[in-house]
Amino acid sequence: MHKDIAEILVTEQEIQDICTSMGKEIAADYKDKNLIIVGLLKGCVPFLADLTRKIDLKFDIAYMSVSSYHGGIASSGDVKIKMDLDISIKGRDVLIVEDIVDTANTIVTIMELFKHRGASSVKIATLLDKPEGRIKPYEPEYVGRVIPKAFVVGYGLDYDEMYRNLPYVGILKPEVYNTK
Numbered sequence: 001m002h003k004d005i006a007e008i009l010v011t012e013q014e015i016q017d018i019c020t021s022m023g024k025e026i027a028a029d030y031k032d033k034n035l036i037i038v039g040l041l042k043g044c045v046p047f048l049a050d051l052t053r054k055i056d057l058k059f060d061i062a063y064m065s066v067s068s069y070h071g072g073i074a075s076s077g078d079v080k081i082k083m084d085l086d087i088s089i090k091g092r093d094v095l096i097v098e099d100i101v102d103t104a105n106t107i108v109t110i111m112e113l114f115k116h117r118g119a120s121s122v123k124i125a126t127l128l129d130k131p132e133g134r135i136k137p138y139e140p141e142y143v144g145r146v147i148p149k150a151f152v153v154g155y156g157l158d159y160d161e162m163y164r165n166l167p168y169v170g171i172l173k174p175e176v177y178n179t180k
């Protein structure tokens with residue numbers, strides 16, 4: 001698995017440092033709010049697990065499964081809800097946890113949906129941000145690391161459902177997807 005990685009962009013230690021500082025910031029910002037954290041499956045899993053343990057507050061966690069890639073390395077722009085929330089977000093302060101924001105198609109679509117469902121506020125915490133990939137203008141409120149426009153895997157991020165278990169974030173060697 002490691003031999004398919006051209007370069008490590010964010011190390012395990014850097015990820016833990018991001019979780020600690022972002023967790024503190026979120027705890028301070030949501031101290032008096034009605035917080036619910038929504039994780040977007042599947043990519044959010046390692047980040048949500050590490051980040052939420054650094055947020056010293058009471059809140060609930062819900063999950064939603066959305067997809068915009070359908071197996072390749074570029075967003076199809078067509079956001080599909082594969083599994084919806086099992087809890088109402090009406091009147092709640094929603095913080096969506098994402099692995100990466102690229103075109104922002106996914107996040108903008110979900111934010112609009114949550115506002116329509118009556119959320120009091122909707123913000124985003126993302127481990128990675130690729131601002132050069134933006135199609136919809138949106139700046140996430142909490143960003144772990146801004147990265148260049150490259151296809152990355154690891155720590156929840158996949159190529160064709162693999163590499164999610166890499167403990168770091170790295171750039172996938174182009175020959176891995178060019179030879180498929």
Ligand code: IMP
Binds near residue numbers: 075102104105106151
């Ligand atoms: P967006 O809708 O283009 O902002 O993309 C959001 C989703 O696309 C993320 O939640 C990821 O699942 C996926 N994605 C975007 N960039 C990458 C990448 O570099 N590697 C793996 N998945 C990515």
